[in-house]
Amino acid sequence: MYRPEKGLDFKFIDRTVNERFQVGGVDCLIHKYLGPVAPQGDDITPTTPDTSVNSVAELGIQDVLFMENRDRQYSPDVFVIRGIYQMQDLDFNLSQFGLFLNNDTIMMHFHLKSSVEALSRKIMPGDVIELPHLKDEYALDDNITALKRFYVVQDVSRPTSGFSVTWYPHLLKAKCVPLVDSQEFNQILDQDSGNGDGSTLKDLLSTYNQNIKINDQIIEQAIADSPSSGYETRSFYVIPTADSGLISGASSEYDDASIEQMVADASIVLQTPDRNLYIGYLTGNSIPPNGAPFGSGITFPTGPAQGSFFLRTDYSPNVLYRFDGKNWVMFEQDVRMTMNQFGAENVANGVFAGQQIRQTQKAGFINNTNTSTINGQTVIERQSLHQILRPRADR
Numbered sequence: 001m002y003r004p005e006k007g008l009d010f011k012f013i014d015r016t017v018n019e020r021f022q023v024g025g026v027d028c029l030i031h032k033y034l035g036p037v038a039p040q041g042d043d044i045t046p047t048t049p050d051t052s053v054n055s056v057a058e059l060g061i062q063d064v065l066f067m068e069n070r071d072r073q074y075s076p077d078v079f080v081i082r083g084i085y086q087m088q089d090l091d092f093n094l095s096q097f098g099l100f101l102n103n104d105t106i107m108m109h110f111h112l113k114s115s116v117e118a119l120s121r122k123i124m125p126g127d128v129i130e131l132p133h134l135k136d137e138y139a140l141d142d143n144i145t146a147l148k149r150f151y152v153v154q155d156v157s158r159p160t161s162g163f164s165v166t167w168y169p170h171l172l173k174a175k176c177v178p179l180v181d182s183q184e185f186n187q188i189l190d191q192d193s194g195n196g197d198g199s200t201l202k203d204l205l206s207t208y209n210q211n212i213k214i215n216d217q218i219i220e221q222a223i224a225d226s227p228s229s230g231y232e233t234r235s236f237y238v239i240p241t242a243d244s245g246l247i248s249g250a251s252s253e254y255d256d257a258s259i260e261q262m263v264a265d266a267s268i269v270l271q272t273p274d275r276n277l278y279i280g281y282l283t284g285n286s287i288p289p290n291g292a293p294f295g296s297g298i299t300f301p302t303g304p305a306q307g308s309f310f311l312r313t314d315y316s317p318n319v320l321y322r323f324d325g326k327n328w329v330m331f332e333q334d335v336r337m338t339m340n341q342f343g344a345e346n347v348a349n350g351v352f353a354g355q356q357i358r359q360t361q362k363a364g365f366i367n368n369t370n371t372s373t374i375n376g377q378t379v380i381e382r383q384s385l386h387q388i389l390r391p392r393a394d395r
Contacts, residue, residue: 286333
C-alpha cells in the first residue's frame with residue numbers, strides 16, 4: 001500500500017481518522033506557544049510578556065546558560081481542536097516519603113493534519129491545553145467559578161498506532177502534565193477568571209498565597225521559639241575565677257571550708273569576670289554576665305570604675321568592652337543574630353513592624369534595592385551578571 005506520494009488511499013484513511021476524532025473526541029482549547037520573550041533594553045527579568053515586542057521563534061532559547069525559557073509568550077487567540085485520551089483515576093502513592101500522585105500525566109492523541117491546519121504548525125512542547133470537560137461545576141462554595149483543567153505539553157511524538165497501511169502517520173501523541181503556578185505561564189494565569197470580581201486564574205488556581213501565609217506563620221513561630229541564633233548564656237551565673245581555676249582571691253593553700261566561705265563573700269562574688277567564660281559558636285550577645293549594668297555609645301566614658309562594661313555601637317557587630325583599671329579590653333562581640341530574614345523594606349511596610357533587622361549578606365547584598373549615582377547616572381547597585389558583562393559602546 002505504500003506509495004512515494006500520498007494518494008487517494010492516504011486521503012481516505014486520513015479523513016476517516018479525522019472523523020473518528022470529530023465524533024468520539026473532546027474539545028481541547030490550545031494556548032499556542034509563540035516563543036520566549038526577548039528582553040528589551042535594561043530589563044533584567046521581564047515577567048510580563050508584551051505582544052508588541054519582537055519575540056524569538058518557538059525554537060529559540062531565552063537563557064542559553066540554564067537552557068530554559070522563563071518568560072514565555074502565548075497567542076491571545078485560543079484554538080479549538082479535538083483530542084482523545086484514556087481517562088484514569090488519580091491515586092495517591094504512599095510508598096515513598098511524602099505524598100505523591102500517580103497517573104497525573106495524560107497521553108493525549110491528536111489528528112496530525114487537522115491540528116496543523118488549526119495551529120499552522122504541529123503541537124509542540126510549551127503549548128498549554130485547556131480541557132473544559134473537566135470543570136467542577138458542583139463546588140462546595142457557590143461563589144467559586146467552575147474552572148477548567150490546564151495541562152502543559154511536555155513531549156510530542158508520532159505513535160505507532162497512528163500509522164496506517166500506507167506507512168504514513170495520521171496521529172500525534174502528546175505527553176501532558178498539570179500546569180503549575182510558575183513564571184513560564186504568567187501570561188495565561190494573569191487572565192480574568194470570569195468570576196466577575198476582577199480575580200485572575202492565578203488567584204483561583206494557585207496555592208501561592210496560602211503557601212505564603214503558612215510560611216509566615218511558621219516564621220513567626222520559629223522567631224518565638226528561637227529569637228536569636230547560637231547559644232543562650234544569659235541564664236547562667238558566672239563566678240569570677242583566677243587563672244588557676246579557683247575563685248578570685250583564693251589560693252591553693254586554702255581548704256574547702258575557706259573556699260566555701262569566700263564563695264559567700266559578696267566582695268569576691270560580685271566582682272565582674274575579667275574574661276568571657278562561655279566561648280563557642282555564636283555565644284556573644286553584647287550583654288555582661290550576671291546582669292551587670294553597662295553603658296553604650298560610640299565613645300568610651302571618662303573615669304570608669306574597674307570592672308565596668310561598655311558597649312561600642314559604632315562597630316558591626318557591636319563589641320562589649322571591660323575596663324581592667326588601665327585599659328578597655330574587648331570582652332565579646334555581639335554575634336548572635338535574629339533568625340528572621342527581614343530587610344528594611346519589610347519592616348518599613350508595617351507587616352513586620354517592631355521586628356529586628358538581620359544584618360546579613362542576604363539582607364544587605366542579595367536583597368539590595370539601593371541605587372547609586374555614578375557620573376550623573378543613577379545605577380542600581382544589584383545587577384545581574386549579564387548586565388555587568390554586557391559590552392557597552394564608548395562615548
